[in-house]
Amino acid sequence: MSQTNRQFVLGKRPEGKPDRDTFELEETGIPEPKHGEVLVRTLFLSVDPYMRGRMRDRESYADPWDVGEPMAGHVVGEVVDSEHDDWQAGEFVFGNGSWSEYATLDGDDLTPVEPSANVPLESYLGVLGMPGRTAYFGTREVVEPTPGDTVAVSGAAGAVGSTVGQLASFAGARVVGFAGSDEKVDYLEDDLGFDAGINYKETDDYRAALDEAAPEGVDGYFDNVGGPISDAVFTQLNVDARVAVCGQIATYNDEGVATGPRKLPLLIPSRARVQGLLVGDYVARFEQANARLQEWVESGDLVHRESIVDGFENAPDAFLGLFEGDNIGKQVVNVAEPSE
């Protein structure tokens, strides 16, 4: 076991697009667990678009990160040393960790991870982690697809969108996804069962493309992206449409307030309901969600993919790639291999 620990801290707050200088790599010692804590060796680290918000010096639903402090992140890891009765060395766990190779975490906050043939370790950061649960609750509680509905999804090939589309499809809806490459569109249509995919980088007229893919309008919209894609979708909302606003990655790097076409006037003829979504609001039902998701994943009904960047030192690139649309499915960083 290496005697040094590496961690990324917030080097400086980005203005506009983050870059490598946003992150600073530090070498420290491996911490020792206190009573009730567990020393976890990171195997997979999650990088997520919402982290861009925590780089700002502004209160929001998640506290801003401090410059010079380790950045938080979900991890799947292996217990190295435990001062908590529930955990023993060698067990796999999911936890709210940080961008580090080792971390001491409160044993009460860890949950067990059980990999199997269809469920690799890293999927606990994706379809069986926060993104999967976000898709689950957002689809069921906000978008509420029913047979005959048309559901549109932006960021459709991403960790959340790819699950949303499949769940909407299970519910009997026609599903249309926006994604940023032909490869992603093929993934939507061939692997995930979307009825149509739109490569938004290949068209200037999102509205016309959507009108072709969804000629009967949009009854449900799960928005991970915002910006011009959402501008187009809002013009096509049917009466009683439901919109889940989950992510707005198109605007996360904006300084100041972005402008766009006004949407409130469109809500009166459609009587659409537009609702912001944070998965943390559903924490009381996470277990229920994971049980369902696990069943679907184990059976192979729910397809998932993880984009894996190898090497802890490449975590910043994995994060930056989210804004370039590099990933298909959940973006994770493979930090280390299990010890056995």
Added chain:
Amino acid sequence: MSQTNRQFVLGKRPEGKPDRDTFELEETGIPEPKHGEVLVRTLFLSVDPYMRGRMRDRESYADPWDVGEPMAGHVVGEVVDSEHDDWQAGEFVFGNGSWSEYATLDGDDLTPVEPSANVPLESYLGVLGMPGRTAYFGTREVVEPTPGDTVAVSGAAGAVGSTVGQLASFAGARVVGFAGSDEKVDYLEDDLGFDAGINYKETDDYRAALDEAAPEGVDGYFDNVGGPISDAVFTQLNVDARVAVCGQIATYNDEGVATGPRKLPLLIPSRARVQGLLVGDYVARFEQANARLQEWVESGDLVHRESIVDGFENAPDAFLGLFEGDNIGKQVVNVAEPSE
């Protein structure tokens, strides 16, 4: 009884702001009721902001008006002649009529109007008509105020807003209203029991004004106006806020699509729910709403006011005045006096 009938038809579709040329006054004969119809003499005619939408050649929730055809409108009138068993000459009725002095209406579609000391005839176009019901359902079903909430209302001195604010106040909320003159703000604060009024024509910084009037943020917002007022309110939404989008009069005269600050990103931290509102969706419960509203009006608990423009020929001015904020409470046109 006069032997001629006057009516306004849509003279031409306005581009931008309507003006007198939008309307054309025609003289015709008085129609004769067929079997099942009732000849109604208009006493009061309602002019409403939503009518601007019907002047466009575009399908929406209400059909566009045809150029050269009489414009539709709610009326309170007196039965002159009836070919329907339910109605007799001399009775007062509410109906979906038109901008005309006389009209033959389907007797099945009329509802009785019973004026009393606290309830003049014209209030059946306001607090006991479509605007009152809009306020009732929008407040109860979308804004859902509870004690301790802060509710903001735009167009607060108008027919809908003035009722919304009072209903939210009945429910225990702190109520803040935006209106366009000091006289209106006084009306809100002194007569309607609003906790604070903001004269938006006297400030450039709506957000700061709102922050002062609603220091704990906004839990419910009933929007009749849109534009920069809504831009400000959306920045102040608390977690789980509810927004009813009822009207967007600030944008009704825009040609093309107006732009403004993007609001979807604000919905994620607040998890706000934003919903378009059309009172017609609640038609099954109109009777329930009117019973409650009538009780409150009769008791004097629910204050209402009508702005009356005299003379049928002045109906266009009454309509145009809506966009200048001329009215306090419901704008109506007094077309004629009851015959007795």
